[in-house]
Amino acid sequence: MTSFLSRRSFLKQSSVATAAGIAIPTFLSAKAKKPANEVAVIGHNGFRYRVVPGWGVLDAGKNPVNDCHEMVQDAKGRIILLTNETKNNVIIYDKSGKLLETWGTSYPGAHGLTLGGEGNDQYLIITDYERHQVIKTDLKGRELMKLEYPRESGKYDHPTQFKPTETAVNPANGDIYVVDGYGLNYVMQYDKNGKLIRTFGGKGETNDTFDCCHGIVVDRRVAASPTLLITDRRHNALKRFSLDGKYQSTIALPGSYICRPVIHGENIYGAVFRSTSDAYPDSGYITILDKNDRAVSTPGGTEPVYQNNKLTEQRKDRNNSPFLHPHDVLVDEDHNIYVAQWASKKTYPIKLERVS
Numbered sequence: 001m002t003s004f005l006s007r008r009s010f011l012k013q014s015s016v017a018t019a020a021g022i023a024i025p026t027f028l029s030a031k032a033k034k035p036a037n038e039v040a041v042i043g044h045n046g047f048r049y050r051v052v053p054g055w056g057v058l059d060a061g062k063n064p065v066n067d068c069h070e071m072v073q074d075a076k077g078r079i080i081l082l083t084n085e086t087k088n089n090v091i092i093y094d095k096s097g098k099l100l101e102t103w104g105t106s107y108p109g110a111h112g113l114t115l116g117g118e119g120n121d122q123y124l125i126i127t128d129y130e131r132h133q134v135i136k137t138d139l140k141g142r143e144l145m146k147l148e149y150p151r152e153s154g155k156y157d158h159p160t161q162f163k164p165t166e167t168a169v170n171p172a173n174g175d176i177y178v179v180d181g182y183g184l185n186y187v188m189q190y191d192k193n194g195k196l197i198r199t200f201g202g203k204g205e206t207n208d209t210f211d212c213c214h215g216i217v218v219d220r221r222v223a224a225s226p227t228l229l230i231t232d233r234r235h236n237a238l239k240r241f242s243l244d245g246k247y248q249s250t251i252a253l254p255g256s257y258i259c260r261p262v263i264h265g266e267n268i269y270g271a272v273f274r275s276t277s278d279a280y281p282d283s284g285y286i287t288i289l290d291k292n293d294r295a296v297s298t299p300g301g302t303e304p305v306y307q308n309n310k311l312t313e314q315r316k317d318r319n320n321s322p323f324l325h326p327h328d329v330l331v332d333e334d335h336n337i338y339v340a341q342w343a344s345k346k347t348y349p350i351k352l353e354r355v356s
Contacts, residue, residue, distance in 0.1 A: 040320050041355055044304065047288050047297035049337060049352035051322050056081075056097040056338075056348045063088055063102060068340035068349055070113035070260075070328040074122055074139060079330065081340060081349060082113040082126065089126075090141065095332065097351070103141035107131070112166035112215075112260075113328075116174075129163035129182050147178065150188050153199040166260055168216040168228070170243065179230060181214040187230065189245065200245035201230075208247035211235055215260020215270075218243075221291065229261045229268070234278060238268075238293075251293045255313035258287060264331035266291040271326035273342055275301065275315045283316040284326040286337065286352075299337070299352060300326075322350055 043049050066085040073079050078100060079093040089104030104110070109130025117123050123144065126135045134147035149162035156162055165181030174192030179185075185203040190196055202209050211234035219240070220226045227248065228241040238251040238261055257278055258270040268289040275283045285301030295304035295311055300321035305312045316323070327342040337352040 042317075042320055042322070042352075043286075043288075043299040044297040046356055047299070047354070048356045049299050049354050052097075052351040052353050054097070055351035056093055058091070058099055058348060060346070063091060063099060065091070065346055065348060067342045068327065068344075068347075069111050069342060071330040071338055071340050071349060072113055072115040072124070073330055073332060074115060075119050077333075079332075079338060080113065080115070080124070080139075082107075082110050084108060084110045090124075107135075109163075112164065114167045114169060116169040116171070118171075125167045125169065125176065127164040127166060127178070129165060132159045132162045132164075134164050134167060134176075134178055145194055147176075147190065147194055150186075150196055150199065152196050153186070153188065155184060155186055155199060155202070165213075166215045166231075168218050170218050170226070171220075172226070175243075177216050177218070177228065179213040179216045181210075181212050181231070181233070185210045185213050187213060187216070187228075187241075187245065198245055200241075207239070207250065208241075210239070215258070217261045217263055219261075219263060219268075221263065221266060229263075231258055231260055233257050233259070238270075251289070252311060253287065253295065253314075254311055255315055256287055259327050262329050262331065264335075267296075268293065269329045269331055269337065271329050271339060272301070273325045273327055276313065282324045284323045284341075285314075285316050285321060286323075286326060286329060286339065287314070 041048050041050050064085050065083040068083050070082045081091045086105050088102035089107040089110045092101040107128045109128040111129055112127035114125040124137050136145040137143050149156050149159040161183055163182035164178050166179050168177045176190045178188045186199050187201040189198045210232045213230050214233045215231040217229050219229045230239050232239050236253050236256050240248040255275050256272045257274045258272050262269045270287050273284045274280050286299040288297040290296045300323045301317050302314050324344040325342045326339050328340045330338040335354045339350045
């Protein structure tokens with residue numbers, strides 16, 4: 001696992017960051033005054049972590065961020081961050097937090113970031129809700145394909161109704177699923193060439209509809225029967241659908257406004273941008289579910305408790321949290337978590353090193 005920076009090294013980085021106009025989260029600046037082994041541990045039930053001070057902090061004058069929306073890790077182990085700062089929409093780090101590369105100046109609504117393909121054939125899919133487009137690029141930023149608003153679905157009258165927030169790729173056939181979380185809340189399934197196959201969902205209060213279908217992933221943990229997990233953020237839930245859009249079940253996550261589900265091993269991880277209320281600022285945390293879709297750990301939040309087989313409402317742990325508005329998580333091969341945050345004083349991602 002990656003070791004902590006020394007106190008002197010972190011304070012030096014903090015001084016540079018402050019001079020450049022970066023806001024350092026209160027939790028981090030306070031904890032940095034203590035030896036690394038005194039940094040508070042967050043999480044529960046064998047999923048416990050501590051913050052790595054100063055990870056990924058850059059010179060904001062040269063490489064600024066605005067909202068840090070999502071992160072993925074490519075086949076070379078590089079960590080790719082998407083921000084809606086058009087000076088450098090894509091920032092690429094190594095695992096130590098060193099800057100490797102930047103690109104992208106034309107994605108003002110950069111929001112969703114999905115990695116597809118394998119090895120040297122990997123690609124990215126970016127959703128831009130201000131451009132009302134989904135854009136496929138190579139890892140250097142060359143645009144390969146664009147999906148415009150799904151006029152052929154019959155659900156949309158004009159492009160501005162389409163405000164996509166996330167995509168998922170089915171590796172079995174290359175199908176692309178797009179969720180229109182900030183628009184009309186439909187889910188579109190395209191083939192790998194961008195031909196629309198079907199549309200389902202929409203805004204509503206029924207099991208098969210959504211109120212902010214913000215994120216999506218293809219769940220392949222049961223290899224014989226892969227499914228879709230789709231966020232229903234304002235309903236504090238994840239909903240499971242078949243690959244052809246048939247509703248199956250709901251995972252209730254009371255109090256958790258989860259952004260997108262991320263699968264690593266047998267677990268589901270998710271960034272919760274706010275808790276208890278959509279209007280409650282600075283109240284986010286991370287949630288982790290086991291293979292049975294039960295919450296087992298809430299780094300930065302209250303410990304998950306089940307009563308009568310139902311999860312009780314969770315909320316931010318105000319005494320022990322480094323987060324403001326987590327928007328996405330990336331889990332690496334060492335089970336460390338990298339957290340990108342929305343509306344969090346233009347801060348860089350937070351790395352959580354797993355300790356148990």
